[in-house]
Amino acid sequence: KTKRGRSKVKCEGLVTKQKKNRRVKANDRERNRMHNLNSALDALRSVLPTFPDDAKLTKIETLRFAHNYIWALTETLRMADQCRLIPNHHEDRESFFHIPSSCMMDLASPTSVCSSEWDSSTYSPSSHDADGHSPDILVEEQCYGNIKEAILLYPHEIMCKYCFFSFFF
DNA sequence: TAGGCCATCTGGTCCT
């Protein structure tokens, strides 16, 4: 073989080696990227309401569930705002707070402050307070705050209320 | 055993 021929072969070998090296590095980056994506999905799973016995949500289920959950929370807040803006709609408030017993899952029952929050009797009008605030306004404020707290404390019920254990959009 | 889910590899495309 000529000198030029040998160097050509050597050069091709070098290029192949370089290509292989680039591919290996690219694979490594891609793997890393997917791991990051999965970590983000895990983080998302961790803030979604699930039960201990539930199998881990798949990727697509996680995304759909998150979509529905956000919708349910938005809807809950919207209703809370409505409840706040429309005075004397005790019936609405009561129906909003009423969680069907069939929906009550295997959760620890509400305790202390929380237990009364789900009790509609909490919202019945009472006498004026020392500052002279109308009981209705106090009730509305309390109602609004309670709903927000309830969202944090009882995500399962919120989801259940809106029948969002189905994963369809 | 078929089907679903997943991780990984790969080549193409776009961006810096």
Added chain:
DNA sequence: AGGACCAGATGGCCTA
């Protein structure tokens, strides 16, 4: 040129 992103291909694992 190199990195990020994407979609298709492939093979492994699990479950009904």
